[in-house]
Amino acid sequence: xxxxxxxxxxxxxxxxxxxxxxxxxxxxxxxxxxxxxxxxxxxxxxxxxxxxxxxxxxxxxxxxxxxxxxxxxxxxxxxxxxxxxxxxxxxxxxxxxxxxxxxxxxxxxxxxxxxxxxxxxxxxxxxxxxxxxxxxxxxxxxxxxxxxxxxxxxxxxxxxxxxxxxxxxxxxxxxxxxxxxxxxxxxxxxxxxxxxxxxxxxxxxxxxxxxxxxxxxxxxxxxxxxxxxxxxxxxxxxxxxxxxxxxxxxxxxxxxxxxxxxxxxxxxxxxxxxx
Numbered sequence: 001x002x003x004x005x006x007x008x009x010x011x012x013x014x015x016x017x018x019x020x021x022x023x024x025x026x027x028x029x030x031x032x033x034x035x036x037x038x039x040x041x042x043x044x045x046x047x048x049x050x051x052x053x054x055x056x057x058x059x060x061x062x063x064x065x066x067x068x069x070x071x072x073x074x075x076x077x078x079x080x081x082x083x084x085x086x087x088x089x090x091x092x093x094x095x096x097x098x099x100x101x102x103x104x105x106x107x108x109x110x111x112x113x114x115x116x117x118x119x120x121x122x123x124x125x126x127x128x129x130x131x132x133x134x135x136x137x138x139x140x141x142x143x144x145x146x147x148x149x150x151x152x153x154x155x156x157x158x159x160x161x162x163x164x165x166x167x168x169x170x171x172x173x174x175x176x177x178x179x180x181x182x183x184x185x186x187x188x189x190x191x192x193x194x195x196x197x198x199x200x201x202x203x204x205x206x207x208x209x210x211x212x213x214x215x216x217x218x219x220x221x222x223x224x225x226x227x228x229x230x231x232x233x234x235x236x237x238x239x240x241x242x243x244x245x246x247x248x249x250x251x252x253x254x255x256x257x258x259x260x261x262x263x264x265x266x267x268x269x270x271x272x273x274x275x
Contacts, residue, residue: 028082030216032224033070034169034202035087036062043089043202046210048104050083054150063150064107065170065222069122072151074219084216094170097198099154099179101142102191105135111185114141117165118177122151129185130170135161138188153177173202173221 031050037039040060050071051057057075061068067087074083098261101115113127124143127138141157146156146165152176154165167174177195184190201223208218220228 011093025214027217028084029074030080030084030086030211030218031067031070031074032086032088032204032208032218032228033067033091034065034171034173034219034221035060035067036065036168037089038062039065039067039087041067041087041089044204044207044210046088047085047087050085057193058150062168064152064154066153066169066173069151069153083171084145084209084211086210088204090170090208091198091200091202095169095199096163096196096203097167097172097177097195099177100162100164100193101139101181102180102193103135103136104191105129105133105140105161105165106187107131108133108187111183113138113142113184113188114182116178116180116182117146117156118153118269119151119156120178120180123149123153124147124182128190133188139163158171165195167195167198170198172198172223173201174198176222 030181032221035043036196038058039060041047047060051060052054052075053144054072057068057071061071067085071083076224108129108131110131111129111131115125115127117123117125125142135137136158139161143156143158146152146154146195153169154167154177156165158164165177165179167177172244175195175198179192179194181192195202204224204227208228218228
């Protein structure tokens with residue numbers, strides 16, 4: 001997660017870990033993201049002291065949730081700055097996105113099958129293929145690796161070589177999840193069905209009121225952009241040019257998609273980061 005901050009008015013960085021003065025008060029970082037039912041969080045509550053250990057984060061957010069992955073990434077890059085979070089539950093009417101890989105295996109040569117399901121950095125899976133490997137055994141191996149990965153944003157099931165991936169969080173966010181086959185040995189082929197059908201995001205109206213007058217840089221999901229925009233624009237000070245800002249981290253399929261998203265969310269208080 002990368003947080004981008006506009007620097008008006010002038011910024012004084014103090015030589016104290018995690019403390020940066022903007023005007024007369026301090027700014028902090030806040031992550032707004034979805035957790036899963038495996039987490040102990042209370043939906044919509046402001047957590048002002050986010051745990052630092054992975055075990056505590058898993059217990060709080062649910063392993064593989066959007067909130068867990070965002071907070072974990074932040075802490076890997078910045079272990080010192082104070083971090084707050086608002087974790088929200090899936091919409092009760094939400095639908096989880098799904099995608100799949102259908103494998104065909106015929107007289108395979110020895111080698112490695114390499115797959116990415118989610119992040120190329122976190123969710124790459126390598127499997128040894130032997131002459132005795134079948135579509136079913138290869139699919140079982142891939143599903144087992146995904147399900148054992150606490151960083152996987154999806155769960156997996158295999159039926160005779162067709163591996164179906166189901167997002168751990170419901171809603172539209174996972175429709176952009178990556179399925180990528182990096183390499184396959186001779187005798188192995190794969191047909192990918194991209195993630196789709198994720199629907200009905202959490203409703204977060206008034207959730208951000210809980211931060212009151214505190215000044216936060218907010219890192220959030222694509223599906224929450226409009227609500228965050230409305231919250232921050234209400235705090236924009238035109239006289240003193242004091243900005244609140246946030247960065248949204250998202251994946252897009254094309255430059256045209258990025259242009260559309262930026263145009264739809266045009267705002268004086270938002271920085272967008274597309275990866």
